[in-house]
Amino acid sequence: MTRITVLGATGSIGQNTLDLVARDPARFDVVALTGGRNIAQLASDACKFRAQLAVTAHDDLLDDLRAALAGSGVEAAAGQAALIDAASRPADWTMSAIVGAAGLAPGLKALEQGGTLALANKESLVTAGPLVMETARKHGARIMPVDSEHSAVFQALVGEDMAAVERIIITASGGPFRDWPRSRLATATVAQASAHPNWAMGQRITIDSASLFNKALEVIETKEFFGISPQDIEVLVHPDSLVHALVGFRDGALMAHIGPHDMRHAIGYALNWPDRAALPVARLDLAQVGSLTFEAPDHARFPALRLAGEVMARGGLAGAVFNAAKERALDGFLEGRIGFLQMANTVEEVLSRIYPDNGLIDAGFSLDTVARADHVARVTADQVMMDAAAPHS
Ligand code: NAD
Numbered sequence: 001m002t003r004i005t006v007l008g009a010t011g012s013i014g015q016n017t018l019d020l021v022a023r024d025p026a027r028f029d030v031v032a033l034t035g036g037r038n039i040a041q042l043a044s045d046a047c048k049f050r051a052q053l054a055v056t057a058h059d060d061l062l063d064d065l066r067a068a069l070a071g072s073g074v075e076a077a078a079g080q081a082a083l084i085d086a087a088s089r090p091a092d093w094t095m096s097a098i099v100g101a102a103g104l105a106p107g108l109k110a111l112e113q114g115g116t117l118a119l120a121n122k123e124s125l126v127t128a129g130p131l132v133m134e135t136a137r138k139h140g141a142r143i144m145p146v147d148s149e150h151s152a153v154f155q156a157l158v159g160e161d162m163a164a165v166e167r168i169i170i171t172a173s174g175g176p177f178r179d180w181p182r183s184r185l186a187t188a189t190v191a192q193a194s195a196h197p198n199w200a201m202g203q204r205i206t207i208d209s210a211s212l213f214n215k216a217l218e219v220i221e222t223k224e225f226f227g228i229s230p231q232d233i234e235v236l237v238h239p240d241s242l243v244h245a246l247v248g249f250r251d252g253a254l255m256a257h258i259g260p261h262d263m264r265h266a267i268g269y270a271l272n273w274p275d276r277a278a279l280p281v282a283r284l285d286l287a288q289v290g291s292l293t294f295e296a297p298d299h300a301r302f303p304a305l306r307l308a309g310e311v312m313a314r315g316g317l318a319g320a321v322f323n324a325a326k327e328r329a330l331d332g333f334l335e336g337r338i339g340f341l342q343m344a345n346t347v348e349e350v351l352s353r354i355y356p357d358n359g360l361i362d363a364g365f366s367l368d369t370v371a372r373a374d375h376v377a378r379v380t381a382d383q384v385m386m387d388a389a390a391p392h393s
């Protein structure tokens with residue numbers, strides 16, 4: 001039996017993970033499931049999978065969770081310490097699928113157990129890549145990438161020597177606004193930004209896909225996970241979302257990973273590795289698909305990729321600042337405080353205000369220094385958004 005824990009079990013990745021687990025119940029022993037405000041989903045899954053422990057991130061929902069689990073034998077807990085406790089319970093395989101910087105600390109705790117961490121939470125690598133990789137190394141833990149592009153790269157690298165890799169190309173759908181002129185982007189609504197042309201995902205990553213901030217995070221994730229120089233990472237817009245990534249080798253070969261847009265592929269690969277088990281995903285009929293299209297990203301309309309380049313060049317905790325500013329700007333957009341284009345403006349302004357603070361950015365990597373950089377970036381982002389909203393004198 002493989003003991004598994006799912007952090008962020010009620011989300012899009014979490015539910016896709018449980019879908020695979022449910023198809024092979026004899027193989028898995030579910031240790032802990034965590035969620036947020038969706039107590040009904042969390043409790044029903046905890047009962048269905050006979051989890052030891054169910055945790056909501058919100059202290060105020062503990063009574064609701066307890067009530068929903070009454071008589072089930074599943075332990076209920078709430079809050080930050082309980083999330084860490086969930087990640088500390090012995091498990092062989094842990095899915096890290098909390099959204100945002102909040103996923104870092106529980107993921108690190110899981111790595112300390114020395115098992116496998118299936119990493120969907122890209123923010124962990126963006127905010128604290130060196131800390132995450134070093135924690136895994138120190139405890140003999142394995143990280144399996146779950147982002148579709150990174151899983152694709154990982155698969156294209158099986159049996160290959162990193163020294164022969166010239167470049168890594170990750171694809172981007174371009175999102176719902178791929179063809180929109182800048183003037184129209186200024187008017188984009190939350191509903192429009194939440195409608196991804198191909199993938200069904202949580203709302204935050206969907207909007208990040210529309211702004212290309214998701215791809216910006218993924219470029220940094222690529223650098224941290226595969227240890228490749230930023231100049232050897234490319235982004236290619238591919239509206240069909242069927243080629244997830246390509247690895248270019250020094251002999252000129254490009255190994256492309258092609259598959260349907262279904263996260264159960266990347267999750268299942270991480271769950272079954274080093275085996276390839278049968279997965280319930282659609283089989284592509286390429287004759288039916290007919291053609292695949294590619295184009296270069298437009299940096300003028302979507303500044304996120306340029307900002308990611310600057311963040312990697314700055315190094316240190318710039319990634320933590322970048323991610324936190326992006327999370328806050330996204331909150332601002334979701335709450336109607338700023339427009340779509342102001343998200344990138346806000347992040348850029350936060351970076352330029354914080355970059356000179358070497359004490360903050362070059363403080364080294366620990367949970368405390370990352371939390372501090374994250375906090376300062378959020379406060380600064382709020383200030384930038386308030387400044388932008390203030391009437392000009
Ligand atoms: P989601 O919003 O659907 O789910 C997020 C989960 O995290 C939920 O269980 C929620 O309750 C929990 N959560 C939210 N805030 C929390 C907090 N502060 N503390 C603890 N738990 C919290 O998100 P998702 O789309 O499943 O994405 C999860 C992660 O996987 C993200 O990092 C995302 O970038 C990454 N990812 C997602 C996809 C996808 O297809 N959805 C693909 C690649 C990578």
Ligand code: MG
Nearest residue numbers: 147148149218
């Ligand atoms: Mg991705």
